[in-house]
Amino acid sequence: MKEQVTIRVADIIGSPLCISAEDGQKVYEKLVPLLKQGRKVTISFERVTTIISLFLNAAIGQLYDDFDEGRLNDLLSVTGLTDDDLDMLKRVVDNAKRYYANPQSFDQAWVLEGSDEE
Amino acid sequence: MQLKINTVRSDYAGFNGIAAVAAKSKEIVLDTLELDFSVCNFFEANMAAPLYAVLARNYDRLNDVVLKNIRPEILEILRKNHFLTRFGYTEAHDRNQTTLPFKIFKTGAGEQFADYLDRYMQGKGIPPMTEGLKKKFHQSLFEIFQNAALHSKSESGIFVCGQFYPNKQRVDFTIADAGIGIRQNVRKYLRDNKISSCDAIKWALQEGHTTKTGRQPGGLGLKLIKDFIELNKGRIQIISRHGFYQFAYQGDEIRKMHHDFPGTCVNIEINTADAYQYCLRSELQAKDIF
Numbered sequence: 216m217k218e219q220v221t222i223r224v225a226d227i228i229g230s231p232l233c234i235s236a237e238d239g240q241k242v243y244e245k246l247v248p249l250l251k252q253g254r255k256v257t258i259s260f261e262r263v264t265t266i267i268s269l270f271l272n273a274a275i276g277q278l279y280d281d282f283d284e285g286r287l288n289d290l291l292s293v294t295g296l297t298d299d300d301l302d303m304l305k306r307v308v309d310n311a312k313r314y315y316a317n318p319q320s321f322d323q324a325w326v327l328e329g330s331d332e333e
Numbered sequence: 334m335q336l337k338i339n340t341v342r343s344d345y346a347g348f349n350g351i352a353a354v355a356a357k358s359k360e361i362v363l364d365t366l367e368l369d370f371s372v373c374n375f376f377e378a379n380m381a382a383p384l385y386a387v388l389a390r391n392y393d394r395l396n397d398v399v400l401k402n403i404r405p406e407i408l409e410i411l412r413k414n415h416f417l418t419r420f421g422y423t424e425a426h427d428r429n430q431t432t433l434p435f436k437i438f439k440t441g442a443g444e445q446f447a448d449y450l451d452r453y454m455q456g457k458g459i460p461p462m463t464e465g466l467k468k469k470f471h472q473s474l475f476e477i478f479q480n481a482a483l484h485s486k487s488e489s490g491i492f493v494c495g496q497f498y499p500n501k502q503r504v505d506f507t508i509a510d511a512g513i514g515i516r517q518n519v520r521k522y523l524r525d526n527k528i529s530s531c532d533a534i535k536w537a538l539q540e541g542h543t544t545k546t547g548r549q550p551g552g553l554g555l556k557l558i559k560d561f562i563e564l565n566k567g568r569i570q571i572i573s574r575h576g577f578y579q580f581a582y583q584g585d586e587i588r589k590m591h592h593d594f595p596g597t598c599v600n601i602e603i604n605t606a607d608a609y610q611y612c613l614r615s616e617l618q619a620k621d622i623f
Contacts, residue, residue, distance in 0.1 A: 236479075236483070265447070265471055267479065269480075294619065301619060310550055310553055313541055314541060
């Protein structure tokens with residue numbers, strides 16, 4: 216059995232504020248290789264004072280593009296979140312599952328016409 | 334060019350009045366824009382943020398801006414909240430400490446915005462709120478600020494300003510940008526050049542809707558704020574280009590603006606007397622998340 220790993224978010228981003236997608240991306244990039252190795256990972260939010268959905272989308276939401284739901288359920292756990300933050304994380308996760316179930320195609324070649332018409 | 338400023342409150346008429354300045358001045362270049370406040374009987378201090386978004390567009394076109402005939406009581410409040418220091422006035426002492434001063438942030442300045450909230454939201458004239466309320470309010474402001482930073486493409490920054498209204502037990506906090514507006518992002522994302530500003534705002538308010546084009550999901554921030562505002566019996570207004578949207582606990586409304594506001598402005602008004610604990614789903618266990 217592989218050893219359980221704890222990722223401390225405040226240490227990774229160097230701040231108690233989880234408010235940017237860039238910082239969320241840093242956490243995501245720490246998580247991916249560990250999860251690929253099949254390690255059980257606890258994401259610790261100890262000493263974090265503020266979290267917004269933008270951060271959680273980047274840190275955790277996009278994992279659902281790389282791993283299936285069952286695998287993440289087996290490998291991931293969180294600590295240090297208040298009840299209302301846990302609720303927000305649940306909404307982020309549910310939203311991510313829906314998002315990757317119906318990926319939007321994005322046509323880079325499409326050109327926006329310079330129209331001010333309403 | 335000289336334009337009159339009427340009374341400005343955080344409502345449809347107030348935002349239209351500010352957008353009218355943008356519409357009427359949009360052709361002038363290397364000129365002086367004189368804003369005449371002689372018929373302005375009241376100016377809600379938080380509305381300095383959207384007004385500055387309009388003025389920033391004028392600065393981009395190398396216009397000078399002069400404010401004149403401002404009534405003493407309006408002069409006082411706009412000196413207290415530091416807005417008028419941008420126009421050569423000195424600061425006035427905010428004895429009751431009810432202002433959250435006008436400030437311009439770069440789009441990547443989330444941490445400085447956090448410092449600003451820490452400095453001005455604590456105690457002072459703004460009443461103590463429950464920890465849960467304070468946290469939800471801060472989260473909402475960060476969601477709005479970071480939305481502006483991510484989507485607006487505002488070159489002149491993000492303009493913020495707030496005011497506590499003790500009689501109403503309300504704090505209004507306004508975040509504005511001089512960017513491309515919600516409509517342009519939604520048009521590009523949906524590949525539909527015909528979508529109106531109002532329809533673009535309605536689209537952006539749906540849970541899970543985001544114009545981000547990378548591989549990250551999104552589109553939760555505004556829905557989370559709406560849920561909070563509903564519980565708090567507060568109000569949120571979103572003004573973007575020709576669209577005006579307002580959500581309050583009594584209901585919501587969306588209306589076309591008479592004039593084009595050159596960017597996006599979000600005003601959030603919270604009820605500071607709210608004692609709700611904001612522990613929304615205490616039965617949720619960490620093991621049930623993924």
